[in-house]
Amino acid sequence: MKLTKDDVRQLAATRGWVIVRRCPSCGHERWRPVLRAERDCCLAQCGACDFVFLNPRPPKLDDDSGYDADHADQLIPRLVNTGLLAEDLTPNADRMRQRYAKLIELTELLAPDEPVVDIGCGIGTSTLALRSQGIRAAGLEIDPNFVEAAQERLGVDVQLGDVQQPQPQRAAVATLNSVLEHIDEPVPFLEAIRRNVLHPAGALVVTVPNLASTEFVHHGTKWTIISPKHVSYFTEATLQSTAERAGFTVEHTWAPPATPRPGDPVELWTRIGLGHQGNVTGGIGMVLRNR
Numbered sequence: 327m328k329l330t331k332d333d334v335r336q337l338a339a340t341r342g343w344v345i346v347r348r349c350p351s352c353g354h355e356r357w358r359p360v361l362r363a364e365r366d367c368c369l370a371q372c373g374a375c376d377f378v379f380l381n382p383r384p385p386k387l388d389d390d391s392g393y394d395a396d397h398a399d400q401l402i403p404r405l406v407n408t409g410l411l412a413e414d415l416t417p418n419a420d421r422m423r424q425r426y427a428k429l430i431e432l433t434e435l436l437a438p439d440e441p442v443v444d445i446g447c448g449i450g451t452s453t454l455a456l457r458s459q460g461i462r463a464a465g466l467e468i469d470p471n472f473v474e475a476a477q478e479r480l481g482v483d484v485q486l487g488d489v490q491q492p493q494p495q496r497a498a499v500a501t502l503n504s505v506l507e508h509i510d511e512p513v514p515f516l517e518a519i520r521r522n523v524l525h526p527a528g529a530l531v532v533t534v535p536n537l538a539s540t541e542f543v544h545h546g547t548k549w550t551i552i553s554p555k556h557v558s559y560f561t562e563a564t565l566q567s568t569a570e571r572a573g574f575t576v577e578h579t580w581a582p583p584a585t586p587r588p589g590d591p592v593e594l595w596t597r598i599g600l601g602h603q604g605n606v607t608g609g610i611g612m613v614l615r616n617r
């Protein structure tokens with residue numbers, strides 16, 4: 327059944343969610359709903375730049391942390407269960423390297439000795455992962471609950487702060503690991519990082535889930551990435567255009583080839599204009615340069 331804007335309006339009314347009227351990446355007014363997924367998530371796509379976004383979306387929370395974040399006391403046992411942290415909460419460097427392989431690899435290339443700011447680090451798992459490989463990473467996080475848990479329970483250096491405020495010291499390298507998909511206005515957010523966090527010629531390592539991935543094709547509307555917490559959905563092309571609108575140039579893209587298996591519902595790709603060109607498993611990693 328074809329999804330219409332009436333479905334979007336109805337869903338917004340039922341859930342008390344907000345309708346997004348302009349493309350969050352390019353500002354164009356023309357968009358169409360493309361997919362209704364689990365958890366009442368409807369994805370819409372810009373008619374001008376192909377950017378995909380959650381529409382409608384939950385209203386922003388007052389604390390500006392973006393969405394109903396998980397709490398640290400729920401996250402820590404999960405990190406122990408997955409083996410990323412030992413029972414005494416020390417990081418397992420091997421597991422960290424596996425789990426955060428691309429983030430670590432790209433950051434190591436850029437900053438063998440430089441201090442690195444890990445933006446939106448939450449409880450500091452990605453910061454710990456970078457530090458477990460010898461990278462001098464420190465976290466920057468807007469949510470005081472996460473900052474407290476990171477400092478006191480995990481002993482990781484995380485500062486309370488917001489990219490909208492100029493930072494006391496500009497960084498040559500910053501990381502943005504699994505953050506941008508939570509941001510409802512990605513262009514001004516990336517611009518703020520460029521102006522307030524990075525050196526004039528600094529680099530930003532970004533990782534996001536990839537809508538043009540075989541994971542999306544395998545799981546379809548049940549893909550766990552499609553959730554009310556994730557308001558922005560990127561492909562390699564739309565991550566690049568969004569970054570360029572924010573004044574970055576793309577220096578490097580990580581995009582391993584992936585081939586759908588027979589029987590995979592590739593029509594999902596067709597519906598969002600990807601044809602069979604989807605080319606990345608799981609995530610995208612990109613190095614952006616402040617120009």
Ligand SMILES: [Zn+2]
Nearest residue numbers: 349352372375
């Ligand atoms: Zn657009």
